[in-house]
Amino acid sequence: MTHHSLTVDRIERGLVIDHISAGSGMKIYHHLNLDDLDCAVAMIRNVKSGKYGHKDIIKIENNIYLDLNVLGYLDPNITVNVIEDGVITGKQKLILPTRIRNIVKCKNPRCITSIEQEVDHIFELTNEGARSYRCVYCEQAAPKTE
Amino acid sequence: MLRLGGSVIGFESSGSSSASKGESVADTIRIVSSYADVCAIRHPKEGAALVASRHALIPVINAGDGGHQHPTQTLTDLMTIYNVKGRLDRLTIGFCGDLKFGRTVHSLISACVKYHGVSFILVSPRELKLPGYVREEIEAAGAPCAETDNLGETIADMDVLYMTRVQRERFFNEEDYVRLKDTYILNKQKLASARPDLAVMHPLPRVNEISTEIDRDPRALYFKQAEYGCYIRMALIKDLLKEARG
Ligand SMILES: [Zn+2]
Secondary structure, three states: OHHHHHHOOOOOOEEEEEEEEOOOHHHHHHHOOHHHOOOOEEEEEEEEEOOOEEEEEEEEEOOOOOOOHHHHHHOOOOEEEEEEOOEEEEEEEOOOOOEEEOOOOOOOOOEHHHOOOOOOOEEEEEEOOOOEEEEOOOOOEOOOOO | OHHHOOOOOOOOOOOOOHHHHOOOHHHHHHHHHHHOOOEEEEEOOEOHHHHHHHHOOOOEEEEEEOOOEOHHHHHHHHHHHHHHHOOOOOOEEEEEOOOOOOHHHHHHHHHHOOOOOOEEEEEOOHHHOOOHHHHHHHHHHOOOEEEEOOHHHHHHHOOEEEEOOOOHHHOOOHHHHHHHHHHHOEOHHHHOOOOOOOEEEOOOOOOOOEOHHHOOOOOEOHHHHHHHHHHHHHHHHHHHHHHHOO
């Protein structure tokens, strides 16, 4: 029961990013730039989870804007719970973004992004079933997450 | 451009432009935009033309971006095929040589998968196979596609044979290059088993992948193809200028 008291009920208002595959919590934390937030952020690692074995959880106090779709690319099993007055008021399954910007870098040494300074690294979803993305400049496959 | 009555501002070689001094594509195109009405860009990096088009105030033509795409060559190729075959559908098109970095191959396949009943025969060494993104386009279109490393065995099935250069620098060692290069050379002997109406194409320049003994064969279309290249680029520039001026 100690796990449960850790995961949800302490937060009054905010977001709980749940079902992060164990070990990926810090990666998600960095990709969402949570370091930059002024509000309280809790990173909980290796929580026991019936469905997934173990998982990581990130709790964010207060309502902030997060690009939730990018989580769909980073880890499709993630769920986001919206907490108000200490209870879950919404649960959102994430969809795959059609386009991701500056989340991963193109690894093709012949790609224009390897030398051009002001250019964003943009990948587009090319196959939803396979969750595959390709660089919009050179069409190199994006590195697979997880 | 000159034949259309226009004039040309150009960087003859990559060494003479400011790009060689480290100027970004974005900056270069901003400057060019203020001098020119239309711009054709050839750049060694893949996606350079796309970056240019996003910062340009004028139409940008991709005249080849690294080993990625070469769409104006594709217009040329389509015009050549259409003129000799009278159609762009129901064709078996063979591609031979460097299919990995052959940008004209990538663009032409992207165009051809849009036509009904087109099938492909891909002839290349293992090291120079078609990249995944082009293969996915073929699969998505459901077009039949055979892969082989033997031109002589497959040439008889082709309506069109698109030859490309196998460049020495694409190989890790000289041995592989020497061993493989002759396999991908088209000569009289290989052509003997081909159909009488085969269309032999090449984006040029060629080095030795098409033996000169074939040049006088009526199936050799590459010089005609080069001529069409001039017309189609004139038409494209004219069209873009018309559009840009509303
Ligand atoms: Zn790229």
